Amino acid sequence: MTGSLRGRTAVVGIGQTPLYKRGTAPDPEMKLCLRAIVAACEDAGIPPRDVDGFVSYGSERNEGQKLMPALGTRELRFGALIWGHGGGIPGALGLAASAVVTGQAEVVAVYRSLAEQSGARLRVAVAQDDTAAQYLVNGVDGPVQICSLRTQRMLEADGVPRSTMFALAQAAYHHAQRNPQAAAYGKPFDAGVYEQSRFVSEPYRLYDCSRENDGAVAVIVTSAERAADLVDRPAYILSAPTGAAGGWGPLEENHRPYASSGFEAVARRLWAESGYGPGDVDVAQIYENATGMGVGAILDHGFCTAEEAGGLLTFENLIAPYGRLPVNTSGGNLAEGFVHGMSLVTEAVRQIRGTSVNQVPGAQLSLMTGGPGDSVVSSALLGSGATR
Amino acid sequence: MNHNSPRPIAGGIAADGLYWDALEAGEFRLPRCAGCGRWTWPAHWRCGECGSWDFDWTALQPKGVVYSWTRTWYAFDRTRERAGDVPYVVVLVEIDGADGARVMGVLAGDEAALKIGAPVAGTILAPSQKAKGYPSIVWSVQ
Ligand SMILES: [Zn+2]
Numbered sequence: 088m089t090g091s092l093r094g095r096t097a098v099v100g101i102g103q104t105p106l107y108k109r110g111t112a113p114d115p116e117m118k119l120c121l122r123a124i125v126a127a128c129e130d131a132g133i134p135p136r137d138v139d140g141f142v143s144y145g146s147e148r149n150e151g152q153k154l155m156p157a158l159g160t161r162e163l164r165f166g167a168l169i170w171g172h173g174g175g176i177p178g179a180l181g182l183a184a185s186a187v188v189t190g191q192a193e194v195v196a197v198y199r200s201l202a203e204q205s206g207a208r209l210r211v212a213v214a215q216d217d218t219a220a221q222y223l224v225n226g227v228d229g230p231v232q233i234c235s236l237r238t239q240r241m242l243e244a245d246g247v248p249r250s251t252m253f254a255l256a257q258a259a260y261h262h263a264q265r266n267p268q269a270a271a272y273g274k275p276f277d278a279g280v281y282e283q284s285r286f287v288s289e290p291y292r293l294y295d296c297s298r299e300n301d302g303a304v305a306v307i308v309t310s311a312e313r314a315a316d317l318v319d320r321p322a323y324i325l326s327a328p329t330g331a332a333g334g335w336g337p338l339e340e341n342h343r344p345y346a347s348s349g350f351e352a353v354a355r356r357l358w359a360e361s362g363y364g365p366g367d368v369d370v371a372q373i374y375e376n377a378t379g380m381g382v383g384a385i386l387d388h389g390f391c392t393a394e395e396a397g398g399l400l401t402f403e404n405l406i407a408p409y410g411r412l413p414v415n416t417s418g419g420n421l422a423e424g425f426v427h428g429m430s431l432v433t434e435a436v437r438q439i440r441g442t443s444v445n446q447v448p449g450a451q452l453s454l455m456t457g458g459p460g461d462s463v464v465s466s467a468l469l470g471s472g473a474t475r
Numbered sequence: 476m477n478h479n480s481p482r483p484i485a486g487g488i489a490a491d492g493l494y495w496d497a498l499e500a501g502e503f504r505l506p507r508c509a510g511c512g513r514w515t516w517p518a519h520w521r522c523g524e525c526g527s528w529d530f531d532w533t534a535l536q537p538k539g540v541v542y543s544w545t546r547t548w549y550a551f552d553r554t555r556e557r558a559g560d561v562p563y564v565v566v567l568v569e570i571d572g573a574d575g576a577r578v579m580g581v582l583a584g585d586e587a588a589l590k591i592g593a594p595v596a597g598t599i600l601a602p603s604q605k606a607k608g609y610p611s612i613v614w615s616v617q
Binding site: 340 | 484560581
């Protein structure tokens with residue numbers, strides 16, 4: 088296909104700092120950011136000074152030009168941010184791929200860094216500038232309550248069962264038990280723990296919601312040609328579209344369709360460009376700012392209808408190695424840690440490499456969906472040499 | 476009305492100054508495109524359907540049905556003014572006769588009949604500290 092990005096670039100390096108409890112990182116945010124980028128370069132076998140492109144999303148404040156002296160950058164040739172918040176993560180891969188395919192840059196770092204000390208409660212800072220009066224005047228602080236309104240509609244009007252929300256949380260906590268880096272490692276979780284946890288904003292309980300960590304995560308994107316020389320199993324970017332259909336955006340809860348996570352148009356483009364469909368996916372990393380929004384993302388991508396959701400989205404189906412759709416195999420935002428979803432990208436790459444702590448045997452197609460319900464969203468499908 | 480009064484909250488599109496001005500005057504008004512008659516909410520600067528830059532801020536009864544709702548059990552950072560009201564219910568209301576336009580508000584009174592589709596009516600409140608110095612609408616199930 089002319090103009091397609093399909094398979095023309097790959098993720099060749101992944102790096103991340105430990106995910107610290109919020110406010111406890113030993114280093115300031117920019118240093119964490121540098122550590123993640125340098126680790127991703129070392130993983131790829133690329134000198135950090137060769138990075139000539141810098142891409143992030145949302146409110147990332149560590150612009151490439153600030154990092155140049157520490158990386159020894161020879162020339163910054165491309166730098167850009169995807170608009171929105173967590174919705175933009177997989178799309179940041181697509182932006183990096185666009186830069187590489189069009190010759191604007193050769194080696195692009197895609198990254199996200201977050202530390203409360205230097206970031207001054209980013210959750211507040213992030214939402215402050217773009218939360219409309221209609222919310223704040225009426226006792227709605229931001230994302231959690233907004234997600235609650237949308238998910239309540241999905242449950243009550245569309246009939247998606249609540250069991251799907253618990254199943255997503257249960258799968259994440261289950262996977263985290265094999266990931267020593269995960270926040271929930273060694274912490275048992277079951278229906279009793281879930282149901283006894285307090286409501287934050289109905290229908291969401293504490294265990295339905297992600298909580299920010301300090302940390303930084305980075306990946307390195309380069310051309311498929313160079314990737315083949317660098318690593319054994321590049322994770323090829325088959326498609327990574329960003330967008331919002333008409334009727335979606337910052338619409339103060341006037342979105343149509345409302346009980347959606349906003350991916351319908353992006354998912355259509357993802358499947359069209361990649362040439363695959365939901366039935367082909369081996370494993371998925373589903374960004375869950377809150378469980379029900381992750382359920383909405385799965386529905387939007389066509390894995391099942393609202394009527395079928397209760398049947399597909401069960402604990403058994405959502406866990407590695409042999410579930411029908413293993414999700415969030417490192418523990419996800421809920422149970423591994425939350426650096427605005429960026430650690431889902433590294434896990435999606437590990438599944439293609441065969442190095443996840445909850446590996447899906449022979450995974451060839453690895454999906455990552457971005458922050459659900461954001462005013463723009465994005466998704467990425469990664470493939471192996473066999474599915475490229 | 477052809478101006479937008481400055482309001483302290485900078486988020487969103489911020490073309491809704493006349494919405495708050497009307498509420499402060501005790502009226503519930505939503506913008507309707509002067510060119511094609513479409514209800515254009517949330518307010519914006521141009522009608523994307525017909526290209527008109529003019530809107531008629533049209534008075535409506537504050538009546539509708541619950542489109543969705545949430546009961547908040549936590550005093551969030553930026554809505555601390557309502558900490559003493561926790562738990563409180565916020566409803567998203569689909570306004571009658573406005574082509575599906577929805578506005579938010581806190582629910583007052585009996586919550587027993589609260590559900591999606593329940594008819595609600597609003598009462599306009601004067602600017603208050605709880606509403607960050609803005610006028611607001613509280614809703615009750617009918
Ligand atoms: Zn018009």
